[in-house]
Amino acid sequence: MARLRGGFLVARLRRRAHVLGHIGRALRLFLPMTRDVLLGRFRPVPWGAFLWMLAALAYLVSPLDLIPDMLVLLGLVDDAVIVGWLLTRVDRRLAGYRAWREGGSASGEGRGDETPRP
Helix, strand or coil: CHHHHHHHHHHHHHHCHHHHHHHHHHHHHHHHHHHHHHCCCCCCCCHHHHHHHHHHHHHHHCCCCCCCCCCHHHHHHHHHHHHHHHHHHHHHHCHHHHHHHHHHHHHCCCCCCCCCCC
16 A cells, blocks of 8 residues: 555656756756846846745745644645745746846857846
8 A cells, every 4th residue: 555655656746847847947046046136147137036036935934834834744745835836936937047048158158248238
């Protein structure tokens, strides 16, 4: 019976691998994007990405949860699901930065020159 449940869990995680990819990509790109924004190399500023990341961090540190962390397993799963969902939103907002970064590094030129200024 335990094998059956383990197999179900593995199959479900494989189907959701793209979501985990979005989460990882958001975490890998957010700090470099923040640095490029602060240094003035990337414009326009993706305010949506900053707001979604702020919401994810606030949810993690907030003592108010949908399911309290005192219920150890459910509380942690609750945090992982909601923060994961918020990070997929961050990843969506970083699409412009991803395109800018790939275009700048592919051309070999300075990345600040290709950015349209508002």
